[in-house]
Amino acid sequence: MxxxxxxxxxxxxxxxxxxxxxxxxxxxxxxxxxxxxxxxxxxxxxxxxxxxxxxxxxxxxxxxxxxxxxxxxxxxxxxxxxxxxxxxxxxxxxxxxxxxxxxxxxxxxxxxxxxxxxxxxxxxxxxxxxxxxxxxxxxxxxxxxxxxxxxxxxxxxxxxxxxxxxxxxxxxxxxxxxxxxxxxxxxxxxxxxxxxxxxxxxxxxxxxxxxxxxxxxxxxxxxxxxxxLDGNNTSFVHASADPAMAEALVVNAKMRRTGVCGATETLLIDRAYPHAAQLATALLDAGCALRGDEAARALDPRIVAADEADWATEYLDAVCAVAVVDGTDAAIAHVARHGSGHTDAIIAEDAGVAECFLAQVDSAIVMWNASTQFADGGELGLGAExxxxxxxxxxxxxxxxxxxxxxxxxxxxxxxxxx
Known part of the structure; x- marks a missing residue:
């Protein structure tokens, strides 16, 4: 034509x-x-x-x-x-x-x-x-x-x-x-x-x-x-996160359906969070390949080295980038630098920290203690989208x-x- x-x-x-x-x-x-x-x-x-x-x-x-x-x-x-x-x-x-x-x-x-x-x-x-x-x-x-x-x-x-x-x-x-x-x-x-x-x-x-x-x-x-735009979404696990909740949310956010725009593509783990290795293991055991920074690679030998492009990649597959960060400010800065403004989540029991994240992360959808896979008009009560x-x-x-x-x-x- x-x-x-x-x-x-x-x-x-x-x-x-x-x-x-x-x-x-x-x-x-x-x-x-x-x-x-x-x-x-x-x-x-x-x-x-x-x-x-x-x-x-x-x-x-x-x-x-x-x-x-x-x-x-x-x-x-x-x-x-x-x-x-x-x-x-x-x-x-x-x-x-x-x-x-x-x-x-x-x-x-x-x-x-x-x-x-x-x-x-x-x-x-x-x-x-x-x-x-x-x-x-x-x-x-x-x-x-x-x-x-x-x-x-x-x-x-x-x-x-x-x-x-x-x-x-x-x-x-x-x-x-x-x-x-x-x-x-x-x-x-x-x-x-x-x-x-x-x-x-x-x-x-x-x-x-x-x-x-x-x-x-x-x-x-x-x-x-x-x-x-693309859903380069982040889930940040704060030091105060409940371990069982964090594991369930991270696995669901990444692996429920990897090809949807609400899937988590980057996992950020607070350096002070004491159960980081369990998070990595849960994702790996669920069939997710992990690409991490030096601190993340120390959590499990199956994690391969990430490069700069990984932090900005919407994989739409069973692949996730993982970084260990120094607290909430570092997580917010990471999202600001690499995120796509779609959906980002914090997993935390500390309400003050969570409210800070919700206020400072400038994305269309910001979540606290919820899977990023809820980034969907039907799930948010709007019917179809x-x-x-x-x-x-x-x-x-x-x-x-x-x-x-x-x-x-x-x-x-x-x-x-x-x-």
Whole structure:
């Protein structure tokens, strides 16, 4: 496909999406919720077809040498398909942010002012591997009143098409606009460039994938971007940590699912923590390879030497960097230097130390005595999520319904003129 052909395709998708967004603006909360619930029912109804499409993608991915961590993100089973449907149901039950009054006041001259939440408009989602994003993104965008253009990775094209077909059936059952959620019909990468150039046609681009994808979107986009950067997450075990809790949290944070963005990638251990060797042993025995500094390597001979790049690496695999640090200030400095601003955790019984960590670590999500694997919109009570935004503007952390809205001022007068 040539660039002009891609631009024409995107212009058509965006024009239809703009019409869909306008129609969606007149749809009630109950109708949007009914559409998501109907889509969830269709997902369950077509589970076998979705799994067959996913098996096709997995076979092609394995033959093409796709990394194991990416294949894990791609893989669906019956439980994961049911999870996709459950996420749609969860979003359908969330409070609708559209029309919510953020604040209101009355000026001395009698003008009544209010700021009211409204949809962003047309949102494009560019993502890799995970077929569940097709449903999550569509559900969140539509519930927030936005039309969405979905461009999934070529490695998941059959799975995405099968999931989208179920969504389309469910939305049609509820009478939602047909163009409220469109899937880009071609896998050609030139279409991504066309989406990024579509200033004036698309209101927001959300990339969800690896560092390379996000970097390309940020570098090339002429459309506003809501960035989800890599999850180079840290768990810091303070000297006051409860040993049993620390071991359980560290193993879960790293090994529950190694290919998710909430996985811990660096373990920092306070030099004064007396059970450091047990932490290292627990991870190694769980099948995790460790790369450590000199002090960490002294804990277990199976730990290999880390290099400078390890501290900034999102492994998405059963690999973890380990460093021994001189207390909380050193841990905070390590996170500031090497972290990605996604999710960082402290494990400690000392509340004062923990509150210091929570206040000083400038990440989108900061945790105390909890696994970093809770960095997920559903786990934080937001239903599904578009991704974890690591910037500082508009939305931060898990981006769910409210993060997919903006606001406008409404001014109500009684004939006031400005002197």
């Amino acid at each position: 040539t660039e002009p052909q891609a631009d024409a395709l995107v212009a058509d998708l965006a024009a239809r999406a703009r019409t869909g967004a306008r129609l969606l603006a007149a749809v009630s909360t109950a109708t949007k919720a009914h559409g998501l619930a109907a889509a969830a029912a269709r997902i369950r109804e077509h589970r076998d077809a979705i799994l067959a499409a996913n098996a096709e993608d997995l076979a092609r991915a394995k033959a093409g040498g796709l990394a194991a961590a990416m294949r894990d993100r791609l893989r669906l089973d019956a439980a994961r398909v049911d999870g996709i449907a459950a996420a749609l149901d969860a979003v359908s039950r969330l409070p609708d942010p559209v029309g919510r009054v953020i604040d209101a006041s009355t000026r001395p001259n009698g003008l009544a002012l209010s700021r009211v939440r409204v949809p962003i408009g047309v949102v494009a989602i560019v993502y890799e591997s995970r077929p569940n994003v097709t449903a999550d993104a569509a559900a969140l965008c539509v519930m927030a009143g936005n039309a969405v253009i979905l461009r999934g990775g070529s490695e998941a094209r059959a799975s995405n098409a099968a999931v989208h077909a179920s969504l389309a059936e469910g939305f049609a059952d509820a009478g939602l606009p047909a163009d409220a959620a469109q899937l880009v019909p071609v896998a050609d990468r030139v279409v991504v460039g066309a989406l990024l150039r579509a200033s004036g046609l698309i209101d927001l681009v959300v990339p969800r994938g690896g560092k390379g994808l996000v970097a390309r979107v940020q570098a090339d986009a002429r459309v506003p971007v809501l960035a989800h 578009i991704g974890i935004a690591t910037g500082r503007l508009h939305a931060r952390g898990p981006v769910a319904l409210e993060g997919l809205t903006t606001y406008k001022w409404q001014v109500r007068g009684r004939g006031q003129t400005r002197p």
